[in-house]
Amino acid sequence: MSKCKYCGVEILDDAVKCPLCSGVLDGKKEEGHTYPDVVSGVRKTTVLYRIFSFAFIVIASVCIALNVWLTPTLRWGEIVTCSLAYLLWLGYIILKDNAGYRIRILSGVAGAVLLIILIDTFLGFSGWSVSYVLPAAIILLDLALAILMLINRRNWQSYLILQVAMVLVGIVPLVLIRIGIVTQPLVSDIAFLVTVFMFLGSMILGGRTARIEMKRRFHI
Amino acid sequence: MAKDYIRWDKLDNTANLFPVIAGESMTNTYRISCVLKEEVDEGLLQEALDMVLPKMPGFNLRLRSGIFWYYFEENGKKAPRVHEEHTYPCRLIHQSKNNSYMFRVTYYKNRINLEVFHVLTDGMGGINFLRELTYQYLRLAHPKLRETQGDQLSADTSLNREDSFLKNYKKKSKSVYQSKRAFLIKGEKLAYDGFGVIHGYLPIPQLKKVCHAYGVSINEYLVATFIWAAYQENYRHITEDRPIRVAVPVNLRPYFDSITTKNFFVMVSAEFAPQKNEYTFAEILAITKDSLRAQINKEHLEKIFSYNVSNELMVVARAVPLFLKNLAMRLVYTQSALANTTTVTNIGNIKVEKVYEPYIQTVHSFLSFSKGQSLKATITSYQDTLVYTYTSAWQDTAIQRRVFRQIAQDGIDVKIETNGVYYE
Numbered sequence: 004m005s006k007c008k009y010c011g012v013e014i015l016d017d018a019v020k021c022p023l024c025s026g027v028l029d030g031k032k033e034e035g036h037t038y039p040d041v042v043s044g045v046r047k048t049t050v051l052y053r054i055f056s057f058a059f060i061v062i063a064s065v066c067i068a069l070n071v072w073l074t075p076t077l078r079w080g081e082i083v084t085c086s087l088a089y090l091l092w093l094g095y096i097i098l099k100d101n102a103g104y105r106i107r108i109l110s111g112v113a114g115a116v117l118l119i120i121l122i123d124t125f126l127g128f129s130g131w132s133v134s135y136v137l138p139a140a141i142i143l144l145d146l147a148l149a150i151l152m153l154i155n156r157r158n159w160q161s162y163l164i165l166q167v168a169m170v171l172v173g174i175v176p177l178v179l180i181r182i183g184i185v186t187q188p189l190v191s192d193i194a195f196l197v198t199v200f201m202f203l204g205s206m207i208l209g210g211r212t213a214r215i216e217m218k219r220r221f222h223i
Numbered sequence: 224m225a226k227d228y229i230r231w232d233k234l235d236n237t238a239n240l241f242p243v244i245a246g247e248s249m250t251n252t253y254r255i256s257c258v259l260k261e262e263v264d265e266g267l268l269q270e271a272l273d274m275v276l277p278k279m280p281g282f283n284l285r286l287r288s289g290i291f292w293y294y295f296e297e298n299g300k301k302a303p304r305v306h307e308e309h310t311y312p313c314r315l316i317h318q319s320k321n322n323s324y325m326f327r328v329t330y331y332k333n334r335i336n337l338e339v340f341h342v343l344t345d346g347m348g349g350i351n352f353l354r355e356l357t358y359q360y361l362r363l364a365h366p367k368l369r370e371t372q373g374d375q376l377s378a379d380t381s382l383n384r385e386d387s388f389l390k391n392y393k394k395k396s397k398s399v400y401q402s403k404r405a406f407l408i409k410g411e412k413l414a415y416d417g418f419g420v421i422h423g424y425l426p427i428p429q430l431k432k433v434c435h436a437y438g439v440s441i442n443e444y445l446v447a448t449f450i451w452a453a454y455q456e457n458y459r460h461i462t463e464d465r466p467i468r469v470a471v472p473v474n475l476r477p478y479f480d481s482i483t484t485k486n487f488f489v490m491v492s493a494e495f496a497p498q499k500n501e502y503t504f505a506e507i508l509a510i511t512k513d514s515l516r517a518q519i520n521k522e523h524l525e526k527i528f529s530y531n532v533s534n535e536l537m538v539v540a541r542a543v544p545l546f547l548k549n550l551a552m553r554l555v556y557t558q559s560a561l562a563n564t565t566t567v568t569n570i571g572n573i574k575v576e577k578v579y580e581p582y583i584q585t586v587h588s589f590l591s592f593s594k595g596q597s598l599k600a601t602i603t604s605y606q607d608t609l610v611y612t613y614t615s616a617w618q619d620t621a622i623q624r625r626v627f628r629q630i631a632q633d634g635i636d637v638k639i640e641t642n643g644v645y646y647e
Contacts, residue, residue, distance in 0.1 A: 004638075010624060011631035012423075015640040022421060022645040023624035038420070038642035039331055041311050045415040103319025157299075161287070219231050219296070220289045223541050 005030040055094075059087055078125040085125075089118045105165070108147060116140045134187040138176045138194035145169050145194075145201050152205070160209060160216035166202040173198035230280075230297040231287075234342060236388040236531050237486040241342040242286060242293050242318075243549045244556050248592070250315040251341045255349045255570070255588040255603075256334050257357045260581070263330040264364065269305040271359035272328055275352075276302045278376055281344060281384050281484040282352055285323035291545055293342075298323055305329065308336060311418035312642070313591035313614075316340040328356065333584065335360065341486070346570040346588065347474060348484035351380050354575060361582050368578065377576060387481040388532050396529035405468040405564045406461050407595050408453065410617045413644055420642040421623050422587055423611040429635045430609060437505070439512045445602055445611055446471060446567050447511040450495045451504050452625030453564060466496035470563040471515065474571070475528070478521045489527040491518040492563060504629060560594040569602040580606075589614045598622065620645060 005014045005028035007021035014021060014028055017036055021028055063084040070080025096110055116137055123132035148166060152159040176191030185191055206213045241251045276283055284295040300322040308331040316325055316338065325340040337353040344352075355376055362369040376382075413419055427441075434444045450467050461467055472488045481487055493514045495507060517523075534540060540548070573586045587610040590599045597616035602609060611630075613623045631637045 010628050012627050012637040012639050015424075015638055016643065016646075018641075018646055020646070022639065022641045023620050023627060035332075036643055037332065037334065037640060039308050040643065041309070042415060042417065042644065042647050044309070045311075049415055103317060105319060164288075164290075215228070219287070219294060221291065222233075222289055222294065223291050 055091060059091055063087060081125050082122050085118055085121050089114050109144070112140050112144055130184065130186055133176070133179055134185050135190050137179075138190040141169065141173055141176070141194040142197050144172075145197050149201060160212050163202075163205055163209070163213060163216050164220050166198070166205055169198045170195075170202050229299075232284075232295045232384065233386070234293055234295065235386045235485040235487070236528065236535050237345075237488070238342045239293065239535065240552055240556060241340065242288075243552045244594070245315060245340070245342075247315050249594055250313055250591045251593070252313040252316055252338050253341060253346065253349065253588065253590050253601075254312050254336055254338045255346070255353050255586070256336045257353055257586050258334045258584045259357075259361075260333065260584050261364070262333055263335055263360070265305055265307065265330065267363045268328065268330055268335065268356075268360055269302070271356055271363055272302045272305055274374060275355050275359050275376075279352055279355065280382060281348060282324070282326060284325065284343065286318050286325055286340075286342060288318075288545060291541065291543070291548075293545070300324075303327055307331060308334075311416075312336070312420065312589070313338060313418065326352070344484050345472075345474070345486045345488050346568070347476065348486075349588075350570065350573060351484055354573075355380055357583070358576070358579055361579055365582070372578065379574075379576070381482040381484055383482045384485055385481070385483045386485060387475065387479060387483045387487040388528050391475075391479045391481070391525070392529055392532040392536075393525070394529065395533040396526045404465065404561050406453070406457065406465040407561065407564060408457070408598055408617065408622070410619045412597070412616050413618050414647065417616065417644045417647075418591075418642070419613075419615045419617070419620070419644045420589060421613045421615075421620065421645075422640045423613075423627050423630070424585075424638040424640070425609045425611060425630065425635055427604060427607050427609050433633045433635060437508055439508055441609070442471070442569050442602065443512045443515055444508065445569075445600075446493050446515070447504070447508040448626045448629050449565065449567055449600060449622070450493065450511055451507045451629060452622045454495065454497070454502065454507065455625050456621045461495075461497055463496045463498065466494050468495075468563045469493045469511075470566040472566070472568045473519055473524060475524060478524055489524055490563075490566075491515065491523075491527070557594055560596065563596065565596050565599055566590065566593070567600045567602070572604040575605075585610065587612055592616055 005018070006012070007014060007024060007026050007028055009026040010021055010023050012021075012023070015037075016022065019028060020026065066083045067080035070078065092114060093111055096107055119136045120132040123129065145166075148162050148169065152162045155162075173195040176185055177195055179185040180188045180191055206217075209216075245251045283298050285298040287294050287296050303321045303324045303326070305328045308329040316327060321327055325343045327338045329336045329338070335353070335357060337349060337356065339349045339352075358372070358377060359374065362372055362374065430441055430444075434441050437444060439447070446469050449469060453467050454461055470490045470492050472490055475487045475489060476482065479487075493511045495510055495514075568590060570588050575583055583605070585608060586603055586605040588603045589601045589612045592599065592614070599614050601612045601614075603612070604610070611626075613626070615623070627637050627639065
């Protein structure tokens with residue numbers, strides 16, 4: 004067993020220096036570690052993350068500069084930059100250890116909608132992103148919820164609260180119609196109706212299980 | 224289709240806070256480890272977990288967000304997968320990962336690790352579960368043990384899940400929490416969000432002798448070593464306005480005759496606010512002892528949790544949507560978290576059944592960091608050894624050095640083990 008003569012303590016690790024004072028240890032070293040080497044793995048991931056971030060900055064800067072010099076009337080540099088940022092973020096969400104599949108799906112779709120609205124804006128905002136893409140994404144998410152409820156039948160009722168959230172999200176395009184941002188209301192109306200019918204359908208078909216789930220979720 | 228009735232339960236008073244403040248940098252996860260005298264077999268550990276989990280209703284849960292409150296729901300999924308430890312300890316336990324369980328089981332060489340999100344239970348509940356898991360593992364690894372012991376839970380294990388805060392709440396009380404900011408340790412953090420662990424193994428007979436000579440308890444002595452170390456290392460920064468305050472969780476079960484496996488503890492604070500230029504270790508020890516003894520009595524402890532429970536019971540507050548409650552709780556938490564320099568928690572003396580003792584070498588535990596507290600300490604005892612563990616995000620180990628040097632100077636044989644991050 005090694006000993007640190009400065010600290011007056013024995014060191015059980017396989018080490019040449021004292022972890023407390025960095026003094027050189029006296030005596031025989033212990034064999035093996037009692038904890039895994041985490042640092043080298045973390046170091047590799049961090050390096051990869053930095054390489055991607057640096058590549059993003061370089062590509063985005065070059066695209067914006069070329070855009071300004073060559074075709075200043077069409078804002079494609081910003082579109083490329085935002086698309087790359089979305090891809091990076093999507094990669095992060097997918098690879099992130101702690102993100103559940105619901106977070107991945109919801110944030111992936113929300114990010115895509117935001118990107119499309121930005122692209123529409125960069126192209127002069129003719130409103131197609133909010134008139135068609137936003138309500139279409141709401142319908143898509145609602146259908147995804149229905150599929151998840153069928154797949155996870157043992158626990159289907161846990162998606163009811165997300166359906167409530169979808170009804171609230173479905174109101175957003177209606178508000179946009181009201182304030183004049185959305186000029187083609189058809190898809191928005193359909194999206195809202197889909198969210199309402201999906202929720203009502205789940206509540207009626209779900210019967211007692213659905214009612215108990217809502218009671219749990221709304222307990223005060 | 225799902226069954227109509229899914230068992231569900233409200234969170235206890237303390238647990239309400241943990242999901243609100245939990246994040247990657249403040250995971251509110253603690254680890255209790257049992258070191259065996261043999262290498263751990265992954266397959267057998269998984270089998271043991273599969274067998275024990277359905278019998279422990281306090282762990283067979285998932286956390287759900289309601290509109291007004293978080294709540295627990297019976298989980299019922301397969302037990303989480305046991306795997307070899309390959310990351311830093313006490314990482315965030317996410318609601319929707321790990322088969323939605325709020326604990327994880329890992330192993331490394333001879334050690335079984337149980338990491339628990341504090342929302343589920345405090346140290347007592349964690350020990351209950353780890354002990355049963357280890358017993359079952361040993362019975363599977365040693366069939367002779369299984370023949371004599373069977374697969375049932377031990378008679379020492381509690382399955383009680385009452386909310387002892389609510390049960391013992393009598394009347395509304397004023398806040399007794401410190402909100403004045405304490406001295407906070409600062410420094411250079413370990414590279415790559417490192418998580419440093421230093422275990423100090425101390426022989427209990429020697430420790431008892433030293434504490435007896437000083438006229439203090441082991442807990443008071445060890446808390447005082449931290450205050451002494453922090454004072455020595457940050458002499459100029461510690462003033463009456465910025466005192467050292469050590470949060471000490473107190474297990475309320477012995478005071479209120481409870482065996483609940485939900486959280487049932489409150490925090491008291493040992494305070495050292497210097498009023499002269501020089502202090503000796505003995506003086507700091509006396510101040511620590513007086514500060515703790517003035518607070519650790521049934522009446523004061525009841526006042527602390529009564530204030531919390533009365534807030535929870537306010538009808539108007541109950542009807543506030545969860546996201547607004549979360550904002551308010553975060554604000555209050557930040558204020559109270561910065562009122563403490565660190566936390567020193569004593570998990571207590573872990574007892575195991577005689578028949579399993581020959582297979583178990585030691586038990587230790589530690590805490591993750593929290594806001595303003597990137598260095599914390601935990602005390603765990605098993606048989607004749609006490610493990611005083613420091614977890615830290617700081618590169619500098621000056622405080623740990625002062626602590627263990629002081630203990631060694633007092634004539635106690637100190638053995639140190641780390642998780643290797645300080646050798647990088």
